[in-house]
Amino acid sequence: MKSLKIRQATVADVVSLSRLIRHTIRVSNAKDYDQKSIDMLCAIFEPEPVAERIENELILLCFADANLVGTVGLRGEYLRSLFVEPAYQGQGFGKVLTVRIEEEARQKAIPEMMLHSSLTAREFYAALGYEFVELQSYPEGPFVLMRKPLQ
Ligand SMILES: CC(C)(COP(=O)(O)OP(=O)(O)OC[C@H]1O[C@@H](n2cnc3c(N)ncnc32)[C@H](O)[C@@H]1OP(=O)(O)O)[C@@H](O)C(=O)NCCC(=O)NCCS
DSSP, X not given: OOOEEEEEOOGGGHHHHHHHHHHHIIIIITTTSOHHHHHHHHHHTSHHHHHHHHHHSEEEEEEETTEEEEEEEEETTEEEEEEEOGGGXXXXXXXXXXXXXXXXXXXXXXXXXXXXXXXXXXXXXXXXXXXXXXXXXXXXXXXXXXXXXXX
């Protein structure tokens, strides 16, 4: 893996973070969701709602050689919005971000990590120890509720 830096997002990151997430949705999630779902998901991550998220939850950014390559969030007991830039997928960045946000949750004494996985990511989360809870239906499409006890 290239040189790695993880830091908390600030409002100065809104535009680059929004761009990373929407690009990743269009490239990586398009095989599992129809165009209407992809457009709805991208709308959730326009700059304005991303700015609101930065104000209201912990969002971490991962940089490799100064390039923004991934992000993950924590709100309550929910791991949220994990995305790795398509060109950097399969190199361990998603795992590093997941392990890091689990550490943040442990420090907050959260006993169990919950998440809504995309259909695209469910095998990734299963490989990291997350158990299937149930398939849930949203206007944006189906997502998989998953859980992992944090010891
Ligand atoms: C899901 C995602 C975050 C994974 O990030 P990544 O950097 O590509 O994953 P990593 O390289 O860290 O993989 C970690 C492990 O999971 C495994 N893995 C990754 N993707 C996998 C998949 N689709 N199926 C099975 N295993 C997978 C890897 O083989 C690796 O195993 P290892 O530790 O034994 O080598 C990334 O593919 C992504 O952004 N996907 C699109 C956006 C998305 O759906 N995000 C989730 C929103 S809920």
